[in-house]
Structure formats: C-alpha cells, structure tokens
Amino acid sequence: MRYDLAKMVGARPRKRLVLRPIEPPPALAAPLESEAAGIIGAIHTAIAEILLPAYEPRPAVTSDSVDSLGGALEGVREIGQRLAATVSGRLSRWAVRVEEWHRMRFIGAVKAGTGVDIVAFLTSQEALDQTQAAVRWASSLITNVAEDLLQTIDNRVWTAYAGGTPRRELGKQLSEDLGIARGRANRIAIDQTTKLASNLDQMRQQEAGIAKYEWRKSGKKHARKEHVARNGKEFRWDDPPADGHPGQAIFCGCRAMPVLDLD
Ligand SMILES: [Zn+2]
Numbered sequence: 001m002r003y004d005l006a007k008m009v010g011a012r013p014r015k016r017l018v019l020r021p022i023e024p025p026p027a028l029a030a031p032l033e034s035e036a037a038g039i040i041g042a043i044h045t046a047i048a049e050i051l052l053p054a055y056e057p058r059p060a061v062t063s064d065s066v067d068s069l070g071g072a073l074e075g076v077r078e079i080g081q082r083l084a085a086t087v088s089g090r091l092s093r094w095a096v097r098v099e100e101w102h103r104m105r106f107i108g109a110v111k112a113g114t115g116v117d118i119v120a121f122l123t124s125q126e127a128l129d130q131t132q133a134a135v136r137w138a139s140s141l142i143t144n145v146a147e148d149l150l151q152t153i154d155n156r157v158w159t160a161y162a163g164g165t166p167r168r169e170l171g172k173q174l175s176e177d178l179g180i181a182r183g184r185a186n187r188i189a190i191d192q193t194t195k196l197a198s199n200l201d202q203m204r205q206q207e208a209g210i211a212k213y214e215w216r217k218s219g220k221k222h223a224r225k226e227h228v229a230r231n232g233k234e235f236r237w238d239d240p241p242a243d244g245h246p247g248q249a250i251f252c253g254c255r256a257m258p259v260l261d262l263d
Helices: 026-054 065-085 087-114 125-163 167-207 225-229
Strands: 016-018 212-216 234-236 255-261
Touching: 016 087, 026 065, 026 087, 026 125, 026 167, 065 087, 065 125, 087 125, 087 167, 087 255, 125 167, 167 255
Parallel strands: none
Antiparallel strands: 016 255, 212 234, 212 255
16 A cells, blocks of 8 residues: 555545446557557568469469468568567557556546545556556567467468469458458457556555455446356455456456445
8 A cells, every 4th residue: 555545535424435447448459459450461461462472373383382482471471570579669658558548547536536636646657567567468469469370371371272272262361361360459459458457456446555346347248147246246456256356357348446445
C-alpha cells in the first residue's frame, strides 16, 4: 500500500463503498493490432511479389525450380522474421497508452465514488514493470503468429509443388492463411490489452490499500458459466480464484470493482 484511500474518504454514509469498474474499449488495442497487421501485410506483399512469381507447378518444371522456389520462401521468411524481431521496440507506444488511459480512469472512478482526488499519488513510474512485461508478452505472441504463418506458407507451397496445384489455387489458399493469421493477431491484441488493464486494476487498487473487489461479469455472449456465477461476489486480491482475477483468463471480459471498507 502506498496510500490509504479508505482513510482519505471524508463523509461516510455507508460502511462499504463499491467503485465503478474500468472498461478498456477495443480502440485501446489498435496500436498493437496495427503492429501485427504490419508484419502480416509485409508477408502478404512478399508472397505476391517474390513467392508466387517463383512458383511453377509440376510438371511444368525446370531443373532449378526447386532452388528458386526455396529461395523465394527464404526471402518471405526473412522479411517476416526481421519485422517480428523488432516488434517489441514498437509496442511500448501501445503499453504506455493503455497505462495512461487506465491511470486517468482510475483517478476518475475514485473521484466519482469517494470525492477524493488521488492524482498526486499516481505516476506512470510504478506501472513500469507491468507495461514492460506486457510489451514482452505481446511481442512473443505476435512473433509466434508470424512464425506459425511462415511455417504454414512453407507447408502450403511444398504440398502444392508436389501435387501440381495451379498458381491461382495456391494464391487462394495463402490468402486464407493470411486471413486466419490476421484474425488470430486481432484477438491477441484485444486479449493482451484487457490483461494489461486488469493487471493495472490490481496494482492501482492495492497501492490504494484496497484489498477486495466485487466481481463484475462481462456482457460477452460466451462468458464462462463460473464467471457469471461470481457476479456481484466479493474476492480478495491476495486470494485469487484458480483461474485468476477478472480479465486474466483467456478472452475473459470480467472486471474488478474496487471495494472500500469504511469502518
Ligand atoms: Zn470472465
């Protein structure tokens, strides 16, 4: 605890005060989405410009066609890997924005619920380890999407080559693979943004001496039954359920509403 919010609350008409939850909007994930889209887009361009022109299906082959196709695949791989290797440097912009947004929202929720202004207590500095960890985790997931896509492209191309698949058909298959990778990257971007926001929830609440929260279920169509059952119940930050605090399970959209005891 860095400051005791409960002690700072003046008038106490109630013993228990629940503050509003902090809901990350999908737009917060945009910088992460666009970094991933940039890598996949570059692979897309390399497929169109390097790979497909080098592809001749059997039996219309020349003796060096395997070499030139292999070389083209390596070219695509190099482009994808080069961008993926440097992605973490570009993701700090995303994490910094999420942290700033979250800090302002937390200050707003505390002000609205208690009348206390905590702006002087909060800086981006305490959140540095959280934002840096988020950048590393998101980078490794995005790199993984790029690696999987590159491996899928290899499999597609060699299968097509062996079977004599026409170039047009191979092009169609590769577009579908690109689409799947884009969808995966977008879901990762949303999920990582939610996770960072929920880790910041925990950090900011515990800094304020808030030990408990009320579980607020998400409005998602496919929300977990166990999570819906937790709605409105109280949990402690130091005693998480087996699958974690709200927003920590994969694609969980639940939130933690801070609970202040004003005894
Ligand atoms: Zn949930």
